[in-house]
Amino acid sequence: MEEYQAHREKALINPDVRTMKNHIIRLVSELGYICIEKGSQQDEITSLCDFYINFLESKALVEDLKSLELNILQSFLDRIKKVDEQPFHSPLVERAQKYIFQNLTKELTLKSIAETLKVNPNYLSGVFTKEKGVSITHFINQQRIKEAKELLLITQHSLMDISTLLGYNSQSYFTRVFKSIEGIGPKEFRRKYQMEKG
Known part of the structure; x- marks a missing residue:
């Protein structure tokens, strides 16, 4: 988590679009890994990660990427929450x-x-x-x-x-x-x- 914070701060200090994209790719991978560890469907999460990683490449502004980052966090958090509520x-x-x-x-x-x-x-x-x-x-x-x-x-x-x-x-x-x-x-x-x- 500290490493993630460090990446995030670096991305914010140097608001270079590529840096931000790389930061979000790492974030997506980490969140995907957490979801699968928690018991999410691996195929659903893999497909979601691919979707976000491909989609963020179409963004050219740091502002758009920040907004996308919030959507990504919300999306993965919702899935983690649902896993906890799922029956066998x-x-x-x-x-x-x-x-x-x-x-x-x-x-x-x-x-x-x-x-x-x-x-x-x-x-x-x-x-x-x-x-x-x-x-x-x-x-x-x-x-x-x-x-x-x-x-x-x-x-x-x-x-x-x-x-x-x-x-x-x-x-x-x-x-x-x-x-x-x-x-x-x-x-x-x-x-x-x-x-x-x-």
């Missing part, structure tokens, strides 16, 4: 979740997941719903909307781009799913967050 899951549900995290941007159906895991779709559906408290379809949508929120907050991608990126075949369906989970549409979500941030 059977190996089948763990494997199903792992497959979903790895394939969020592709077409995902109960049938395709069951085929990959070599189990009966009805059996998988029953076990998953019993352990997670939601259906597989709902779980997939929850994970995609979680990713969508990150994209809405830290990128300027259009709703069309985000919905395509997350495997939805239409923007209107994506908006409907987003609203059913978050209570407001993606446009309103982005506007509200940006107003609070501003």
Whole structure:
């Protein structure tokens, strides 16, 4: 932690963009490691780390990087908190979740997941719903909307781009799913967050 503080102070004294980027890359790696140690899904965390490391390279201003750093801290802290609240899951549900995290941007159906895991779709559906408290379809949508929120907050991608990126075949369906989970549409979500941030 002291080493992290030293890196951070150095990055702030010398507000060079590359120094700040390197500092954030180290931060992402350290937070990712902590999340996995705490019991987070390794695939989800690896994918999140890759996403942030690739994304920060598109930033050219120290101010933008500072703002991104806060988003990253919040994102990883939320995940650490959720791990502490998570109950134990059977190996089948763990494997199903792992497959979903790895394939969020592709077409995902109960049938395709069951085929990959070599189990009966009805059996998988029953076990998953019993352990997670939601259906597989709902779980997939929850994970995609979680990713969508990150994209809405830290990128300027259009709703069309985000919905395509997350495997939805239409923007209107994506908006409907987003609203059913978050209570407001993606446009309103982005506007509200940006107003609070501003």
